[in-house]
Every structure is written in C-alpha cells, then in structure tokens.
C-alpha cells in the first residue's frame with residue numbers, strides 16, 4: 001500500500017498503542033529495551049503484546065501468541081516500537097516468527113542499534129517480501145528507550161539525578177538538618193524510582209551525614225518493585241564505617257565502592273564484609289565518574305540514580321553525564337548563606353557555560369512538586 005497522509009495517520013495511531021504497551025515493561029525488562037507490538041487487520045487491532053520481563057518472550061511473540069488462531073495473523077500489519085530481532089538470544093528471532101506467521105506489512109518506529117540486530121531484522125523481513133516502514137513515531141520511541149540506547153551507543157548507563165530542595169533551593173539547613181524536606185507521598189515516589197534503577201550512587205559526605213540504606217521501601221505491594229538497586233558510594237579519602245547501615249547490609253543488597261587512586265587498607269576489610277571495590281585509578285572527580293559509569297555499563301546496568309550530595313552531583317555534571325533530573329520541591333524556605341544547594345563544586349562563572357536541561361513533566365505529591373528535566 002503506498003504511503004499517504006491517511007495511512008500515515010493510521011500508522012501513528014497504532015504505533016502510539018505499541019509504545020504505550022512497551023512502557024509497561026519499564027523496570028522489568030532492562031538491560032533489554034521496552035518493546036510493544038500491535039497486530040492490525042482491516043483497520044482494527046486483533047492482537048497486542050509487550051516484552052514483560054528480561055528473558056521472557058519478546059513483544060511480537062506475545063502478540064502472535066495471543067491470537068485465538070495463528071492463521072488470523074496472515075495478511076495483517078504488525079506495528080512494533082523497535083526493529084524485530086534477528087538473532088537467537090534468550091528467545092528465538094522475532095523476524096522469523098513474523099515471516100512464518102504470514103504478516104504482510106511491518107511498521108517499526110526505529111531500527112535497533114544493538115550490534116547483533118542493527119538493521120538485520122528489517123533486511124530479513126524485506127528479503128522475505130514483506131513491506132516494511134521505518135520511522136513512525138521515531139522521536140517518541142527514542143525518548144522511551146533513551147536509557148537502553150545510551151548504553152548500547154556509549155557503553156554507559158543513563159543517569160538520573162534526584163534531589164529534594166526547598167522553595168529557596170536548599171537541600172539542608174545551615175545547621176546541616178535535611179530530614180525531611182518533602183512529605184511522605186513524594187518520598188514514596190523516590191522509593192518507586194529506586195525500585196526501577198540498577199544502581200543508586202552517593203558520595204561519602206552523604207554516607208557520613210545520613211547513614212542511609214538506599215533500598216526501595218514502597219508503600220503497598222513489595223512484588224511491585226521490579227529490581228534491587230546496587231548501592232554505589234564514591235570514596236577518595238574517607239570510607240564508610242564498618243558499622244554503617246550500608247556496610248552492615250552489604251551481603252543482602254550489593255554495595256560497590258568506587259575508590260580513587262590512593263591505596264587504603266580500609267578497603268581490604270570492607271571486601272571481607274562483602275563490599276565490592278572498583279578501583280577508578282584516579283582522584284580527578286569527573287574522570288572517576290566516567291570510569292565508574294563505564295564499569296557499571298560493563299556490568300549490564302541501564303539506569304543509575306544519583307541521590308547526592310552536592311559534591312558528587314557537581315562531579316556528574318562536570319563529567320557531562322546527567323541525562324535526567326527529578327527535582328522535588330518541598331513547600332519550605334530555609335534561607336541561610338551557608339545552607340547547601342543541590343549542586344556544589346566550583347560551579348561556573350559565565351551563564352553561557354551552564355548545563356542546560358529541558359522540563360518534560362511536572363507533577364504534584366500533596367504539597368510537594370516534582371519537575372522532571374532531560375538533557376537539552
């Protein structure tokens with residue numbers, strides 16, 4: 001069928017459905033991408049599916065499997081939010097499954113840069129005589145799978161910075177108190193985020209000030225927490241105390257220390273308690289960040305959340321590695337010239353050098369507000 005404004009409109013409508021389905025896999029499928037699939041016949045959806053769990057069936061297989069008779073797929077159009085795979089990984093190739101099912105037309109939002117796919121799935125469909133269209137809702141698909149795409153393209157995980165501040169931009173009082181800036185419902189949302197990421201990073205200042213656990217404690221059903229995040233602490237001179245809550249729980253919830261270049265006997269003792277030590281080989285803060293991210297990417301991590309404090313966040317900004325910010329604003333004013341702000345470090349002197357982000361959503365949790373930004 002030749003492409004016309006009418007078919008483009010129809011294609012976008014069904015691709016939006018596929019993208020909505022894909023989103024349901026968030027937190028459950030990584031390091032795989034989120035993928036959704038809708039099968040359409042005579043202008044109406046006849047089946048749908050999405051990749052639900054890492055290692056589980058892909059979206060196309062879920063959709064084909066939901067048909068009451070496999071013959072129903074013959075002659076239909078498949079809308080898939082990412083190029084179908086063409087290799088046997090944890091599951092058989094989806095391109096072959098679509099060909100065998102007799103699909104007549106395949107519309108995909110974007111090709112998959114994963115090295116063993118990278119256009120191969122589309123080629124296989126075309127070679128089998130299937131009409132293929134690429135690029136419908138490409139921007140939306142790129143946004144949805146931005147963390148997956150960053151890891152495949154750069155080897156580094158997607159980095160989410162999260163902080164809670166007052167209306168006047170303070171993360172603690174001049175006296176150092178920081179609990180609590182936001183209310184229970186905003187804090188619960190932070191636990192939801194923690195349950196979706198692969199790692200949560202903090203600096204030694206926060207370890208010493210707060211002695212945190214950094215685990216996801218979501219109100220309601222714990223089975224709704226898709227994954228257990230590894231805790232990551234950046235250390236150069238100081239190391240977590242043996243009786244800190246992070247170290248005490250290292251055998252139940254993984255704890256990684258990213259250390260600078262100095263040899264330190266403290267790390268040997270920490271390793272015997274189950275702590276994993278990554279040697280960054282440098283004391284340069286942004287380089288430490290970059291090397292740590294490279295190593296976390298190698299370990300299969302897709303999303304890392306940085307929860308502070310100001311010095312560590314400054315290093316992540318200086319390394320140009322903040323992809324998204326979740327800024328929670330509590331309805332309080334602290335004032336005080338010595339009360340800290342979310343991002344410390346040396347800062348910049350010229351406005352033109354500022355890191356620029358784009359607001360993408362605003363939501364409200366009782367009296368608190370969250371603004372989500374993305375790298376511009």
Ligand SMILES: NC(=O)c1ccc[n+]([C@@H]2O[C@H](COP(=O)([O-])OP(=O)(O)OC[C@H]3O[C@@H](n4cnc5c(N)ncnc54)[C@H](OP(=O)(O)O)[C@@H]3O)[C@@H](O)[C@H]2O)c1
Pocket residue numbers: 162163164165171172176178181202203204205206207209210234235236237238239284285286288289307308309310311312313315340344
């Ligand atoms: N409101 C919020 O959302 C929030 C969140 C987190 C923290 N906080 C508050 O922030 C305060 C702590 O902030 P902070 O800025 O002092 O501490 P921080 O950023 O947590 O830790 C900074 C320390 O981490 C170590 N470090 C190792 N590698 C680093 C690297 N590559 N980049 C930066 N630091 C590195 C350094 O200590 P060594 O060189 O000594 O090892 C550095 O002094 C506390 O009061 C805490 O309660 C508030």
